[in-house]
Amino acid sequence: MFIETETTPNPATLKFLPGREVMADGTREFTSPEDAAASPLAEALFDLGDVTGVFFGHGFISVTAAPGVEWPGLKPQVVSILLDHFVSEAPLFRQSGNGIAVPPESEDADLGDDPADADIIAQIKDLIETRVRPAVANDGGDIVYRGFREGVVYLSMQGACSGCPSSSATLKHGIESLLKHYVPEVSEVRAA
Incomplete structure (x- = not known):
């Protein structure tokens, strides 16, 4: 190997x-x-x-x-x-007391999204999944949707992207520009 x-x-x-x-x-x-x-x-x-x-x-x-x-x-x-x-070929996660492997963390944290924004949130999540996450994974990290409130999208940077000197530029110039272009309701992107 x-x-x-x-x-x-x-x-x-x-x-x-x-x-x-x-x-x-x-x-x-x-x-x-x-x-x-x-x-x-x-x-x-x-x-x-x-x-x-x-x-x-x-x-x-x-x-x-x-x-x-x-x-x-x-x-x-x-x-x-x-x-x-x-x-x-060891397991990636330990088995819990009931024999079930410890699951991965949930990708979505409920920040109380407004159900009225469901269509906007679906567009945001689709763009993140299809356009942003693959590019971020190439750099050894991930980006996770955390919420959308009053035009602001909250995202969490993980892996190599967490604490990366260029992560704020990635959020502001890359991801924010992309989301604003395709979803006019987005006014800003912030780290959560």
């Missing part, structure tokens, strides 16, 4: 491509060792001590190094853990 790596726009984050499916559906972000307890793989990566974030996408894992940690020293350790995990 060979694991490829790619840089991301976030210099603290590398994208690891195992050449196989990581998550069948959705994504999952771990931002602390406590979050990582749901996944043996994420937990092993946090146990390195130099990792501050792990993100599972469809065919990749993004790993964020702690401030001051250099990738040349950390990368071989991460690759070793990933190889061990995938070669052993």
Whole structure:
């Protein structure tokens, strides 16, 4: 097995491509060792001590190094853990007490969208799903719809995009421009 790596726009984050499916559906972000307890793989990566974030996408894992940690020293350790995990075919998530795997996080957080905005929200979600998420996934991250109120779309950046120096530019100049162009009711995009 060979694991490829790619840089991301976030210099603290590398994208690891195992050449196989990581998550069948959705994504999952771990931002602390406590979050990582749901996944043996994420937990092993946090146990390195130099990792501050792990993100599972469809065919990749993004790993964020702690401030001051250099990738040349950390990368071989991460690759070793990933190889061990995938070669052993270990489960991605721990089984709960009732034998059911711990599910991924929900992609939608209910911020109390107004039912009167259902058509607008459907357009926004469709654009995010078809135009934005694939591009963001190429950079080792994800973007999740969190709500729409009074013309403002609330989105959450995850994975390599979370904390990326260019994430605010991506939100304002890329995503906001796209949404405003196709959905005139959108006046602004904000990070949630």
